[in-house]
Amino acid sequence: MISIEGLSKVFTSNKSKTTAVENLDLNINDGDIFGVIGYSGAGKSTFVRLLNRLEEPSGGRITINNEDITAMTARQLRIARQDIGMIFQHFNLLWSRTVEDNIAFPLEIAGVTKTDRQKRVQELIDLVGLSGKEKAYPSQLSGGQKQRVGIARALANNPKVLLCDEATSALDPETTNSILDLLVDINKQFGLTIILITHEMHVIRKICNHVAVMESGKVVEQGEVMDVFLHPRQHVTKKFVEQVMGNGEEDEDIAGIAEAYSEGNLVRLHFVGETTNQALISKLAKKYDVDINILQGKITQTQAGAYGTLIVQIAGKDIEEAVRYIKEKSSVEMEVIQDVK
Amino acid sequence: MLNDIKFEDLIEATYDTFYMTLIALIGTFILGIILGLLLYLTSKDGIWKNKSLHFVISAVVNIFRAIPFIILIFLLFPFTDFLIGTIRGPNAALPALIIGSAPFYGRLVEIGLREVDKGVVEAAKAMGAKTRTIIFKVLLPESMPALISGITVTAIALVGYTAMAGAIGAGGLGSYAYYSGFMRRDFDLVFLCTVLIVIIVFIFQFIGDMIATKLDKR
Ligand SMILES: Nc1ncnc2c1ncn2[C@@H]1O[C@H](COP(=O)(O)OP(=O)(O)OP(=O)(O)O)[C@@H](O)[C@H]1O
Ligand SMILES: [Mg+2]
Numbered sequence: 121m122i123s124i125e126g127l128s129k130v131f132t133s134n135k136s137k138t139t140a141v142e143n144l145d146l147n148i149n150d151g152d153i154f155g156v157i158g159y160s161g162a163g164k165s166t167f168v169r170l171l172n173r174l175e176e177p178s179g180g181r182i183t184i185n186n187e188d189i190t191a192m193t194a195r196q197l198r199i200a201r202q203d204i205g206m207i208f209q210h211f212n213l214l215w216s217r218t219v220e221d222n223i224a225f226p227l228e229i230a231g232v233t234k235t236d237r238q239k240r241v242q243e244l245i246d247l248v249g250l251s252g253k254e255k256a257y258p259s260q261l262s263g264g265q266k267q268r269v270g271i272a273r274a275l276a277n278n279p280k281v282l283l284c285d286e287a288t289s290a291l292d293p294e295t296t297n298s299i300l301d302l303l304v305d306i307n308k309q310f311g312l313t314i315i316l317i318t319h320e321m322h323v324i325r326k327i328c329n330h331v332a333v334m335e336s337g338k339v340v341e342q343g344e345v346m347d348v349f350l351h352p353r354q355h356v357t358k359k360f361v362e363q364v365m366g367n368g369e370e371d372e373d374i375a376g377i378a379e380a381y382s383e384g385n386l387v388r389l390h391f392v393g394e395t396t397n398q399a400l401i402s403k404l405a406k407k408y409d410v411d412i413n414i415l416q417g418k419i420t421q422t423q424a425g426a427y428g429t430l431i432v433q434i435a436g437k438d439i440e441e442a443v444r445y446i447k448e449k450s451s452v453e454m455e456v457i458q459d460v461k
Numbered sequence: 462m463l464n465d466i467k468f469e470d471l472i473e474a475t476y477d478t479f480y481m482t483l484i485a486l487i488g489t490f491i492l493g494i495i496l497g498l499l500l501y502l503t504s505k506d507g508i509w510k511n512k513s514l515h516f517v518i519s520a521v522v523n524i525f526r527a528i529p530f531i532i533l534i535f536l537l538f539p540f541t542d543f544l545i546g547t548i549r550g551p552n553a554a555l556p557a558l559i560i561g562s563a564p565f566y567g568r569l570v571e572i573g574l575r576e577v578d579k580g581v582v583e584a585a586k587a588m589g590a591k592t593r594t595i596i597f598k599v600l601l602p603e604s605m606p607a608l609i610s611g612i613t614v615t616a617i618a619l620v621g622y623t624a625m626a627g628a629i630g631a632g633g634l635g636s637y638a639y640y641s642g643f644m645r646r647d648f649d650l651v652f653l654c655t656v657l658i659v660i661i662v663f664i665f666q667f668i669g670d671m672i673a674t675k676l677d678k679r
Contacts (some may be wrong), residue, residue: 172587201589212580215679216602225598226588257678273588 122148122171122281122313127180129166129337140166142337144180148330150280153307153314153423155324155345157360158334164317167334168283171315172204173197184281202230205274209286211266213258219269220245220254226276244272248302264295271302275310282306284316288323300327304423321363325349325422333357346393346424365418365428377415377431378458384435385443386415390453393424400450401432407445408438431457474637475657481551481623481633482661485558486616492563493615494608496522497570498596508592522564530561530622534629554631558622566615573607574600606677613669617662624658634658 129141140163148154158164169175171182173189182189184204192200213222220241227237245251248268258266267287274282284303288296304327307314318324324331324345332342333356341354349365352358378386389400401412417430434442446454496518502508503515528536534557541556542548577600585599601608627635638654641647 174583174587198589198591201587204587206584206587208580208584210580212578212584214581214599214603216605216676225585228598229585229588229590229594259679273584277588 121150121186122146122182122184122315124148124171125181127167127170127182128178129163129170129175130178139337141170144337144339146332146339146342148313148315150185150313151307151311152330153304153316153328155328155331156315156317156334157319157321157324157331159319159356162334163337164319164334165285166337168285168315168317171281171283172201172206202226202277203279203281205277205279205282207267207270207274207282207284207287209289211258211263211270211290213266213269213273215258218255218257219250219261222258222269223272223276226273230277240276241272244276247275247306248272262295263291264299267291267295267299268302271299271306275306275312278310280313282312282314284314286317286319289318289320296323297326303327321360324360325364325420325427327423329423333360344424345422346427349422349427350390350392364420374431374457381413381415381433384411384433385439385456386431386433386458387443387446388455388457389417389430389432389446390455391419391426391428391430392451392453393422393427400446400452404434404442404445408436408442410434410436410438410442470637470641471653471657474632474634474654475661477551477631478620478623478627478633478635478658478661481554481558481626481631482616482619482665485555485562485619485623486612488555488559489562489566489615489619490612492559493566493570493612494601496563496567497574498600500567500571501574501600502592502596508595522567525560525564526568528561530557531625531629533557533561534626549630549632551632554623554626554633557626558619561622562615562619565618566611569611569614570604570608573604573611576607577603606673606679609669609673609676613666613673616665616669620658620662620665634661 124144124146127141127144128139131138131140144167156164156167166175170177171189177190180190184200187200189197189200214225217225223241223244224237227240232240245254248271250265250268250272253261253265258269261269270287288299291299300323303314303316306312316323316328328345330343331345331348332339333348333354334340335354335356341348341352341357348357349361352361401414404410405412411434413433413435415431415433417428419426419428419430421427443454443456446452499518500515500522503511503518525533537557537560538548541553544556545553547553581603582595582599585595590599623631623633624635624638627633627637628639630636634654634657638651642650642654
């Protein structure tokens with residue numbers, strides 16, 4: 121459990137003061153993949169760097185697994201940092217060391233013996249899928265491979281927490297997905313808590329279960345990813361949700377659709393992270409004498425299951441039974457747009 | 462005229478030049494790296510950020526760089542006499558050679574260290590590295606090509622310094638060219654010494670470039 125109370129950071133330079141993080145409270149559960157999203161300058165990087173005190177807090181308290189990070193001496197902090205892995209947007213590998221020596225570096229710092237180091241490095245190389253690249257130098261690797269080295273290095277000392285600052289922002293979409301998959305893998309396999317900073321909502325959507333939205337140094341909204349997607353309250357949050365889902369209202373020409381499909385019922389189905397009802401449409405069609413026509417929609421996958429909206433036309437003899445089934449037997453939220461009887 | 466040349470003398474002079482340059486180079490490398498590290502670590506965003514210490518080291522470095530080498534030799538006479546016990550011969554030239562070139566090399570080291578990616582230093586800190594680990598396992602290895610190119614440039618300047626020191630009694634090719642060549646109007650000998658010095662410079666340049674290229678995995 122990571123708990124953050126009243127955390128602040130003020131940068132003072134040449135008489136000007138910048139409050140990068142302001143009186144921030146947050147609790148992060150063990151095993152969470154916790155996303156922090158916000159626009160440039162919101163204070164995300166500062167926040168994550170405060171967690172391992174790469175940046176000294178101006179105020180507040182951070183406790184990780186009941187250890188007060190903020191009260192530690194320099195020596196204690198060095199030991200504590202070995203339990204907090206970190207990966208970076210620009211990978212930050214030592215170009216003078218090979219892949220295996222880069223991964224061995226944190227083990228050297230922790231004082232692991234040479235034979236144990238070699239064994240652990242090989243395990244990590246296999247884990248992140250870099251077999252065969254042991255002797256390569258970072259300059260000979262692609263961005264995705266470099267980030268894999270970064271991840272292996274961060275995991276070397278079996279940390280309990282992994283901090284990721286824009287870990288995929290320098291990668292193309294496909295590589296991003298493979299790195300995100302790897303992070304989910306690691307999270308499941310080792311029960312590692314991951315704190316992930318990003319400005320891309322699809323990253324949150326794909327792997328996080330909790331999200332906090334930051335704006336001008338403060339968390340303005342937080343909760344389970346599905347809840348935040350469904351009921352974004354703040355303007356920034358709505359903007360971020362639109363990044364993934366599109367702006368529903370704008371491209372939904374309900375009146376036009378209603379006019380074109382005047383038969384049967386027009387309903388809007390909200391899929392809210394339900395995995396058991398993914399075959400809803402085909403189930404309805406089999407069970408009842410109805411025809412279902414998908415008119416418009418967007419469904420996307422999150423860690424909690426499918427999320428999105430479909431507009432369908434239901435026609436045929438058993439419309440009422442089908443509608444009742446959706447309402448009572450499934451967790452899909454339904455809204456009748458037009459009822460032509 | 463050239464046939465009067467005693468080849469043993471020429472070989473000895475060449476050896477002395479090599480000897481002075483090499484020993485001075487080792488001293489300069491160590492002292493320069495210490496100075497460069499101090500300059501880097503005490504600077505504005507350094508690990509040992511310390512304004513007054515940085516100012517003092519910086520001032521000392523600048524002062525020694527400003528003193529012309531030949532004057533530095535004179536200035537250091539008492540010090541050399543105390544340290545080496547004589548002011549003549551190759552060994553007597555070493556203190557002046559090292560003190561004359563270390564500040565210059567120190568600046569080159571500082572520049573090289575600044576080129577090290579801040580992110581990598583930060584990554585090491587995030588792993589819980591001590592300052593000593595950061596210096597010896599991050600800063601120095603990551604800046605090594607720059608440190609080697611820097612020492613190559615310094616080595617060439619040092620060959621020049623040895624010649625200057627030679628002219629006032631340190632021995633080596635400079636001394637030989639001056640006393641046995643110039644003073645006796647034997648310009649063939651001066652020319653021969655010049656060729657030998659140029660060859661020595663080329664050898665240092667070649668070795669330095671080779672090592673720097675080999676180390677650079679960027
Ligand atoms: N070392 C520093 N000195 C002074 N001000 C700083 C420093 N680091 C960050 N800031 C300021 O703090 C604020 C937050 O910066 P931060 O880097 O945390 O934002 P961010 O959310 O990570 O942005 P981005 O998405 O661009 O990375 C900005 O206004 C920035 O100018
Ligand atoms: Mg940032």
